[in-house]
Amino acid sequence: xxxxxxxxxxxxxxxxxxxxxxxxxxxxxxxxxxxxxxxxxxxxxxxxxxxxxxxxxxxxxxxxxxxxxxxxxxxxxxxxxxxxxxxxxxxxxxxxxxxxxxxxxxxxxxxxxxxxxxxxxxxxxxxxxxxxxxxxxxxxxxxxxxxxxxxxxxxxxxxxxxxxxxxxxxxxxxxxxxxxxxxxxxxxxxxxxxxxxxxxxxxxxxxxxxxxxxxxxxxxxxxxxxxxxxxxxxxxxxxxxxxxxxxxxxxxxxxxxxxxxxxxxxxxxxxxxxxxxxxxxxxxxxxxxxxxxxxxxxxxxxxxxxxxxxxxxxxxx
Numbered sequence: 001x002x003x004x005x006x007x008x009x010x011x012x013x014x015x016x017x018x019x020x021x022x023x024x025x026x027x028x029x030x031x032x033x034x035x036x037x038x039x040x041x042x043x044x045x046x047x048x049x050x051x052x053x054x055x056x057x058x059x060x061x062x063x064x065x066x067x068x069x070x071x072x073x074x075x076x077x078x079x080x081x082x083x084x085x086x087x088x089x090x091x092x093x094x095x096x097x098x099x100x101x102x103x104x105x106x107x108x109x110x111x112x113x114x115x116x117x118x119x120x121x122x123x124x125x126x127x128x129x130x131x132x133x134x135x136x137x138x139x140x141x142x143x144x145x146x147x148x149x150x151x152x153x154x155x156x157x158x159x160x161x162x163x164x165x166x167x168x169x170x171x172x173x174x175x176x177x178x179x180x181x182x183x184x185x186x187x188x189x190x191x192x193x194x195x196x197x198x199x200x201x202x203x204x205x206x207x208x209x210x211x212x213x214x215x216x217x218x219x220x221x222x223x224x225x226x227x228x229x230x231x232x233x234x235x236x237x238x239x240x241x242x243x244x245x246x247x248x249x250x251x252x253x254x255x256x257x258x259x260x261x262x263x264x265x266x267x268x269x270x271x272x273x274x275x276x277x278x279x280x281x282x283x284x285x286x287x288x289x290x291x292x293x294x295x296x297x298x299x300x301x302x303x304x305x306x307x308x309x310x311x312x313x314x315x316x317x
Contacts, residue, residue, distance in 0.1 A: 002055045002096050004054065004055055004097060004102075005054045006105040007051065009052050009064070014035065017052070018035070021035075021086075023090060023091055024088035027136040028129065038126040038128065039064050039085075042125070043070050044066050044067065046069075049065035051106055053093075055098075060092070061087075061090060061102055062087065062102070063084060063102045063103065064085045065082060066082065067110070067113055076205070081116065083119050084120045086128055087099070087103075089102075094139075103147060107147075110315070117313060120311045121311070124206065129157075130286060130310055131154075132144070134154070144311050144313075145311075149311040150311065150312060152311065153289070154309060155289060156293060157286045157306040158288065158296055158302035159282060159305045160272065160282070160303070161281070162276045165276060167273065168298070171299055175262075178262060182234055182235065183233070183234045183261075186233075187230065187231075187274075188216065192238065195233070196241060197213075199238035199239070199241070203255050212241070215245060225278065227278075230243070230270045234258070239258045240254035247280055247282050248286075249285045254267070283300075283302075
């Protein structure tokens with residue numbers, strides 16, 4: 001096996017990283033600008049955990065590891081964890097020790113930092129996908145499993161053809177029934193901001209507030225339509241919301257106390273209809289559970305497009 005030099009990632013590595021990613025991550029195409037935004041500009045980026053494997057002056061593999069130095073708004077403390085958002089090795093360098101050298105170095109560093117575990121995928125704010133694609137990268141899952149990583153959950157991505165979408169009759173009947181019972185559905189308006197963000201702080205503390213704040217700011221600046229944020233209220237309180245940006249649907253959620261009443265289905269369809277009216281032909285989201293997928297499928301025609309293994313390794317000692 002080759003002798004690999006493992007060192008911290010730097011800007012001059014970007015071209016080599018892009019070539020490795022192009023050849024090794026066919027389901028996840030990326031440009032240098034996207035990589036730079038999600039890795040180099042992340043406030044937690046550090047060359048101590050973002051590593052490259054080099055041999056003969058050539059970068060043939062990389063891994064982007066993160067530890068949280070700056071907390072996410074209202075999110076419970078997760079400073080004992082660490083994350084891997086991407087890793088890849090050039091096809092010509094596989095089974096030559098590059099991935100093993102990268103992970104040996106990274107895991108040793110994470111343990112020295114006092115981290116209790118490392119997860120592959122679900123890092124906020126700058127995650128790519130919620131795990132390892134089971135269909136596209138089975139060799140990566142095998143590699144991780146041999147290193148002691150286990151599958152925690154199997155999230156899925158879904159897509160919907162908006163051209164073919166038609167609102168189900170049962171959703172219209174549910175909206176009429178809920179409206180008659182005092183649940184109000186409406187587009188974003190400035191007056192709802194305090195109640196909406198109070199709701200998010202209570203029910204969904206963390207990164208969703210950042211997403212919604214950025215969208216609301218752009219609505220107020222006239223760059224986005226008010227229909228990009230849908231809100232449900234009952235007795236003057238926000239009980240649910242839905243949001244889209246471009247073709248990406250979400251975040252989206254309802255208060256636990258009102259789930260099962262159909263409020264989420266109505267918000268979902270109102271948002272999908274706003275996307276259609278804005279000329280979009282497709283809607284997607286990257287992460288949901290099998291339980292939630294049933295609602296997306298029955299109300300808005302979403303179909304599974306990718307399945308992931310969210311994997312985790314616990315560090316002993």
